[in-house]
Amino acid sequence: MRFLETFFNGQVILNYLPDLVHAMGVTLGLAAATIVTGILCGAALACLRVAGLKVVNFFIIVFADIMRALPPLVLIMILFFGMSSLGLNLSGWTVIYIVLSLVLAAFSEEIFWGGLTSIPAGQWEAGRATGLSRAQTLFHITFPQAARRGIPPLVNRVLATTKLTALGSVIGVKEILSVSSSAQSFSGSATPLTMAAIAYLIIFIPAVILSHWIERRYHFAT
Amino acid sequence: MDTFIQTFFNIDIMMQAFPLLMKGAVMTLKLCAVVILCGLTGGLMLALAALSPRRFLRWSAIGFIDLFRALPPLVLLVFVYSGLPFAGIRLAPFWAVVIAFFLNNSAYFAEVFRAGINAVPKGQTEAARATGLSGPQTLIHVVLPQAIRNVLPDLLSNTVEVVKLTSLASVVSLSELLYNANMARSVTYNSSPLVLAAGMYLVLLWPLVRVVSRYQRGLSSSH
Amino acid sequence: ETPGEIAPIKEGGYSVALDGTFAPHAFPSLDGTIQGFNVDLAAAIGKKLGVPVKVTAAQFSGLIPALQAGTYDFLVAPTTVTEERAQNLLFTEGFMDTNFRFVVPKGSDEAKYTSLEDFKGKTIAVNKGSVYERFLEGKADEMGWKVVSFGTNTDAIQAVTSGRADANMAGATVSAWAVKKNPQIELSYEYPTGLVWGLPFRKDDAATRNLVDSVLECLKTDGTMAALSEKWFSVTPAKGSTLITPTPGYGTPGFDGYDPTEHEITCKF
Amino acid sequence: MLEIAGLEKSFGEVQVLKSIDLKVQEGELVFVIGPSGSGKSTMLRCCNRLEEPTSGSIFIDGQRITDIPHRDLDRMRLKVGMVFQGFNLYPQMSVLKNVMLAQVKALKRSKAEAEARALEMLDQVGLKHKAGAMPAELSGGQQQRVAIARALALDPQVMLFDEPTSALDPELVGSVLKVMKGLREKGMTMLVVSHEMQFAREAADRVVFMDQGYVAEQGTPEEIFGAPKSERLKTFLSRVSHGDVEAEAD
Amino acid sequence: MLEIAGLEKSFGEVQVLKSIDLKVQEGELVFVIGPSGSGKSTMLRCCNRLEEPTSGSIFIDGQRITDIPHRDLDRMRLKVGMVFQGFNLYPQMSVLKNVMLAQVKALKRSKAEAEARALEMLDQVGLKHKAGAMPAELSGGQQQRVAIARALALDPQVMLFDEPTSALDPELVGSVLKVMKGLREKGMTMLVVSHEMQFAREAADRVVFMDQGYVAEQGTPEEIFGAPKSERLKTFLSRVSHGDVEAEAD
Numbered sequence A: 001m002r003f004l005e006t007f008f009n010g011q012v013i014l015n016y017l018p019d020l021v022h023a024m025g026v027t028l029g030l031a032a033a034t035i036v037t038g039i040l041c042g043a044a045l046a047c048l049r050v051a052g053l054k055v056v057n058f059f060i061i062v063f064a065d066i067m068r069a070l071p072p073l074v075l076i077m078i079l080f081f082g083m084s085s086l087g088l089n090l091s092g093w094t095v096i097y098i099v100l101s102l103v104l105a106a107f108s109e110e111i112f113w114g115g116l117t118s119i120p121a122g123q124w125e126a127g128r129a130t131g132l133s134r135a136q137t138l139f140h141i142t143f144p145q146a147a148r149r150g151i152p153p154l155v156n157r158v159l160a161t162t163k164l165t166a167l168g169s170v171i172g173v174k175e176i177l178s179v180s181s182s183a184q185s186f187s188g189s190a191t192p193l194t195m196a197a198i199a200y201l202i203i204f205i206p207a208v209i210l211s212h213w214i215e216r217r218y219h220f221a222t
Numbered sequence B: 001m002d003t004f005i006q007t008f009f010n011i012d013i014m015m016q017a018f019p020l021l022m023k024g025a026v027m028t029l030k031l032c033a034v035v036i037l038c039g040l041t042g043g044l045m046l047a048l049a050a051l052s053p054r055r056f057l058r059w060s061a062i063g064f065i066d067l068f069r070a071l072p073p074l075v076l077l078v079f080v081y082s083g084l085p086f087a088g089i090r091l092a093p094f095w096a097v098v099i100a101f102f103l104n105n106s107a108y109f110a111e112v113f114r115a116g117i118n119a120v121p122k123g124q125t126e127a128a129r130a131t132g133l134s135g136p137q138t139l140i141h142v143v144l145p146q147a148i149r150n151v152l153p154d155l156l157s158n159t160v161e162v163v164k165l166t167s168l169a170s171v172v173s174l175s176e177l178l179y180n181a182n183m184a185r186s187v188t189y190n191s192s193p194l195v196l197a198a199g200m201y202l203v204l205l206w207p208l209v210r211v212v213s214r215y216q217r218g219l220s221s222s223h
Numbered sequence C: 001e002t003p004g005e006i007a008p009i010k011e012g013g014y015s016v017a018l019d020g021t022f023a024p025h026a027f028p029s030l031d032g033t034i035q036g037f038n039v040d041l042a043a044a045i046g047k048k049l050g051v052p053v054k055v056t057a058a059q060f061s062g063l064i065p066a067l068q069a070g071t072y073d074f075l076v077a078p079t080t081v082t083e084e085r086a087q088n089l090l091f092t093e094g095f096m097d098t099n100f101r102f103v104v105p106k107g108s109d110e111a112k113y114t115s116l117e118d119f120k121g122k123t124i125a126v127n128k129g130s131v132y133e134r135f136l137e138g139k140a141d142e143m144g145w146k147v148v149s150f151g152t153n154t155d156a157i158q159a160v161t162s163g164r165a166d167a168n169m170a171g172a173t174v175s176a177w178a179v180k181k182n183p184q185i186e187l188s189y190e191y192p193t194g195l196v197w198g199l200p201f202r203k204d205d206a207a208t209r210n211l212v213d214s215v216l217e218c219l220k221t222d223g224t225m226a227a228l229s230e231k232w233f234s235v236t237p238a239k240g241s242t243l244i245t246p247t248p249g250y251g252t253p254g255f256d257g258y259d260p261t262e263h264e265i266t267c268k269f
Numbered sequence D, E: 001m002l003e004i005a006g007l008e009k010s011f012g013e014v015q016v017l018k019s020i021d022l023k024v025q026e027g028e029l030v031f032v033i034g035p036s037g038s039g040k041s042t043m044l045r046c047c048n049r050l051e052e053p054t055s056g057s058i059f060i061d062g063q064r065i066t067d068i069p070h071r072d073l074d075r076m077r078l079k080v081g082m083v084f085q086g087f088n089l090y091p092q093m094s095v096l097k098n099v100m101l102a103q104v105k106a107l108k109r110s111k112a113e114a115e116a117r118a119l120e121m122l123d124q125v126g127l128k129h130k131a132g133a134m135p136a137e138l139s140g141g142q143q144q145r146v147a148i149a150r151a152l153a154l155d156p157q158v159m160l161f162d163e164p165t166s167a168l169d170p171e172l173v174g175s176v177l178k179v180m181k182g183l184r185e186k187g188m189t190m191l192v193v194s195h196e197m198q199f200a201r202e203a204a205d206r207v208v209f210m211d212q213g214y215v216a217e218q219g220t221p222e223e224i225f226g227a228p229k230s231e232r233l234k235t236f237l238s239r240v241s242h243g244d245v246e247a248e249a250d
């Protein structure tokens, strides 16, 4: 029964539960802010790309490439320490929020753009032929379709990116993983790790179920 | 500005750290090779199970996928490495990483494959079955090639993520690229090794990322 | 288990682990091998026992679960003995004192501080999950300082050099090393704690703990510890300091898991 | 009502339309037939500038639309209703929303007004009861009728049809043609690309035969079907009407 | 050659086929017509067990295929060639590979043998020169002929066609019908669901009219088209031939 004592020590659970509940709040807040910002920025960039301005598109592509290829930890370090040696002090929370939003924006831009390019030309033409402007056609007709096509990969990305909030532990953001590894070290017990796992499940299992629902809800026959 | 360059772009320190980082990069590559292969295979199997007409199989697969997409890979890794010994299974660090990432990645890859297979018209399967191809033959020769083409960008995106994820392996003492960069950083009290590591990741991943975008452009022009 | 029981020496030797980013106790050389006081300490233990001791470096989050799982026989990371930890782990006697020391930017006013009170209102960077974090957090209301914690002490020091924090607090040896290696910072006030660093074992493995405890006693008396201290800290230990003074019984007195059984100090195992 | 004068259109090197002249009077139903690749769709698409003509002019209701600046295109397009072979209903919106969208966004009608008009048009194509359905739940013929209602709801002055029935099962064709006949009786001006010869015979005022980017022959249905002059038209007609005689040119 | 006896098929509660009896003699070309939803496709799909019949028997060449165990289905299906409305060529393979795949994987022919046979069949449908092309590069008519070649290459004893021309542009229909005519002359047994009445008149040995899951009427083309007995058939024929008269039943 050393297993139980190691991973489910009641005393340790009681000691660190309040901290961990608080950390869940931080993780949730961070994740929610990241999702909203990341997806909105990604959508905006994809739409901007539709305009077909060469220079703008070049920068969007470079942005998306770099954000997707770089490990976010490196971005976090540079933004957190590098910016403050340039005199700009961002809080740990803000840095994580900015970096993860940028990463999610890069991925979702690519997903939305992929979706947009797969919309049949006829949909654009139908919109334009009924006197809708380009922007109106994009906004009301093609983008909603692209977004729906993008839901499964987007859900994957959103889950993966929000779990990266765990990187907050590196720069002192008191999210779940940070608090649980502190607790692990303070207590000399592995139990806080179990608590972290459960905390993540409590947050993400409903998220996954919600995503299934969204997928079904917005699936339409074409 | 000067401190900024000193802390992040110190060429001398980068040169010193380079051999250590190269070692890490080799470990990262080794891990990736195994982990990606396992993830892809596992993901495919899971996707097939999740699309199976058999209820039990289908629901088990979906449950598996959802569970492991919800668990952070770090936690998973520690559990595999330190939890399994309680069940009498002691794994070498390398294999612990492989198993933990297999569980995590195959769940993600499964979702990608599932979307791809769903997008292949039913008529393709029917045409193949009508010409006497067996179920597995139909899958291998007709459905999968199309499914993979449908979701190639997502597959590659996911692969990029997996490469980045291997940096967790240091938890179980596998010194991969990022951990070695951190070690170098702790010796030199300077962040340049980290920037160098970032550069190496870029070299490793940029081609992959480019291929994704190129492929998407290809798709759009064929529409 | 019977008090005072000493385990036989393990045939194939011992597997031990530490966090490899903790200079001067354990840190990499740029060719990838791990070095430092605690690495040498592990080797010295092995030498006395006449069996190999395999040292693995890993991220801290993985150490304790792996110890509990039996992957490692014990940890050689310098671990401050605290009451809470002693409830989940067994400790050897302290192998050295651990005082806390502030590190501040070179030439700053903080360099001249001489008490905790002087740091009132400052931002102090610290390694997450360390006893220093605990300590600072515990006194935060009283002292009115702000604590920011980081994944590693290296990051915490970088927070000082990049101006994100006014000071860093760590173990005295660690701080001294950092200052030696890093021209941007200097040492400040050292706070005597009365706490010690010990080596953690599984709760149910008292016999091995007792064995290693006796080895430590031997190393303290035969001059090995003093030599290591000179090598890594450039400090000759003062008479009566824990580094060269064996503690009676097994474990750290006053903490859970202490076994007061009296025994001879010997170097024969 | 609709006048095309000297219209030319090239895609890169390839000239697809080589000087087209064509007039459609108010209330007239003009049929365009011709082999695949002869430029029928391209000509139609030039009429609301979905394609930019290379040269030549197009007038709608006396207004020259070929030199309207881009920012005014949307307004011009409202005057021209267009129905495509592929229906192109918006799959994510209900039938009613499909018909309302451009009314609200482009014509700036109020929602209530747009809805009333949409229901009226859906009624006209016999699909009022399907207003709440999603496009995927409709048969092809029903989808095409919704597409027609969508165009009509904007009160266009001309309707352009590009093979409106060619993606439909034979049984479903009738309902679409019936709607078109109804429009004709109401005096709508229509330019129709289609291979429904039977329908052309019955309903068209004039039939235009296009070949290789030219208007090769035109006249009343009787003239075109009864007494084709050019060899090319004769071959074409025989191919289309008895689908069985000749192999497609590969 | 093909015999259907008492075939019934339900999807859940809905009975789609209600006792079908039908015989196709060796070398005969039988046409199946009938309104949408009458069960034509379902009947065809039962003949190679793409759908599982609910009850009744189907015999091919004297062998009862309705009780063949699942593991032997693949072998049975080789005897029945099937051509779909949607062609369903494999887009990722060249035309040649499309025709070779099942030969190699299901019939276990050698590659060389399969290739020779594939080229022969492509020649028969007039597309030998397109062997290296990808399906997307072909017109619909060409794609459908490749689909026919793909089925023929397996030397089936019966060919089933489900609306083989209904997704094609009118000009492209001819080439496919020509191939089918060629097959008939070679003595292939064929069961064809199609609305190409003209072709049925010329080529069919027998025409079967299905309605609401029954075979409602059958006979020679002259009988069916010239002297339809049931009201339902009369209405159906008038609808299909003059696409303009009646609205589709919604």
Ligand SMILES: Nc1ncnc2c1ncn2[C@@H]1O[C@H](COP(=O)(O)OP(=O)(O)OP(=O)(O)O)[C@@H](O)[C@H]1O
Pocket (backbone or CB within 6 Å): D011, D016, D034, D035, D036, D037, D038, D039, D040, D041, D042, D043
């Ligand atoms: N966007 C384009 N770019 C290049 N070539 C084009 C484009 N659109 C059409 N074409 C070419 O212009 C020619 C005329 O095409 P168009 O679609 O107008 O013919 P059509 O008479 O409508 O034929 P169909 O009956 O097959 O629809 C064809 O050769 C076609 O390949």
Ligand SMILES: Nc1ncnc2c1ncn2[C@@H]1O[C@H](COP(=O)(O)OP(=O)(O)OP(=O)(O)O)[C@@H](O)[C@H]1O
Pocket (backbone or CB within 6 Å): E011, E016, E034, E035, E036, E037, E038, E039, E040, E041, E042, E043
């Ligand atoms: N897989 C299925 N599940 C449930 N109902 C089905 C299924 N397949 C066909 N049906 C129903 O069975 C009936 C007959 O369909 P079937 O496709 O055989 O008709 P059909 O005569 O081929 O019509 P069409 O000319 O439109 O192809 C229809 O009402 C259809 O909705």
Ligand SMILES: [Mg+2]
Pocket (backbone or CB within 6 Å): D040, D041, D042, D162
């Ligand atoms: Mg056209």
Ligand SMILES: [Mg+2]
Pocket (backbone or CB within 6 Å): E040, E041, E042, E162
């Ligand atoms: Mg059918």
